[in-house]
Amino acid sequence: MKFGASILALAFSGAAAFQPAAVPRTSETALFSMTPIAGTGASGAGVAPVAGRTMAAPGLVRAAGVPTEQIWDMSQPITVQGGSLKTWSFPSPFVERVQIVMRTDGRPLDANLELWQGPDNTPYKMRVYVEDGMARTFSAVIETPRDEQNTISIRNTAQLEFPLVAGVVSEDVRGGPPLGDRQVSERPSTIQGGALRTYPFNPSVESVQVLLTTDGRPLNARIELLQGPNNIKQVMEVYTEDGMERPFYAVxxxxxxxxxxxxxxxxxxxxxxxxxxxxxEIGDGRYWSDGVLLGGM
Known part of the structure; x- marks a missing residue:
């Protein structure tokens, strides 16, 4: 009996040795080229938290932009008073995309951001509201294709008592494929017109990246960050005339x-x-857990 059992075990092990190794499933679409990564998810639950802050698993950020902390060091931040307008022009045809960051000293942030391309041509518009412009710094990347002069316009629509600080850079984010061709670790989802989709995240996730594209048609979307029932912390309303040529990307x-x-x-x-x-970005989540216990939130 023991001899027969051992022969049977050897037969199964020999058959398993000739089975092909598991290959991760890949998917190709017109917008995305991706390879799903085991253990990663939109909620960040599958990524092991580490001490401090670190980048998440392979995803959109491979070449989509520069971390927000570095933008403030590379750019020359300018204060935009409430009710005023500031523009940044990029006459060089080699500037393919620009990255924009905005923050306040802890007060609300309310601004309109536009891309001007030629006279009376505004192919990209965005309205941004952030409840606390210091705790949640705004960061976005805008494509500037075609060999034309591009201008970024930021209007502070808040009152005079609510200034904001803005920085715009271009040299360190140009090059590489367009944003719509970035590699992602999550399977992109289609959202029909008039529909919505929610993405929950656990406390160890310190920032989230959002990429919205279309098949070349106009893109109209509203992106909200909620923290509790009907408690909106950040809102972005975006319009772009071509969601493939100028997709929406923000952190x-x-x-x-x-x-x-x-x-x-x-x-x-x-x-x-x-x-x-x-x-x-993913951290260990311990700082905010302690804050909740101590009443810091």
Whole structure:
């Protein structure tokens, strides 16, 4: 009996030795080229938290932009008073995209951001509201294709008592494929016109990256950061005339617990869009856990 059992075990082990190794499933679409990464998820639960702050698993950030902390060092931040307008011009045709950061001293941030390309041509518009411009610094990357003069316009729509600080850089984010061709570790989801989708994140995720594209049609979307029921911390309303040539990409700071990113397609049903939302920076989450216990939130 023992001899027969051993022969049977050897037969199964020999058959397993000739089986091909497991190959990760890949998927190719017109917008994305991706290889799913085991152990990663939109909530960041599959990524082991580490001490301090670190980049998340391979995703959109490989060449999509520069970390927010580095932008302030590379750019020359300018204060935009409430009710005033500031512009940044890029006459060079080699500038393919620019990265924009905005913050306040802890007060609300309310601004309109536009891309001007030629006279009376505004192919990209965005309205930004942040409840606390210091805890949640705004950061976005805007494509500037074609050999034309591009101008970034930032208007502080808040009152005079609420200034903001803005920085715009271009040299360190140009080159490489367009944002819509970035490699992502999450399977992008299609959001039909008028529909919405939510993405919850655990406390160890300190920031989230959002990429929205279309098949060349206009993109109209509303991106919200919620922390608790109907508690909106950040809102971005974006319009771009071509969601493939000028996709939407932004990094949303998510300090604290109970963070949920909600993406709403505000266009009609004939204008679907593709969304990829995943963790950007991951920490251990202990700082914010202690803050909740001590009443710091």
């Amino acid at each position: 949303v700071e998510t300090p604290g617990t109970g963070n949920v990113v909600r993406v709403v397609n505000t266009a009609s049903m004939e204008f679907p869009m593709t969304a990829a939302v995943e963790a950007f």
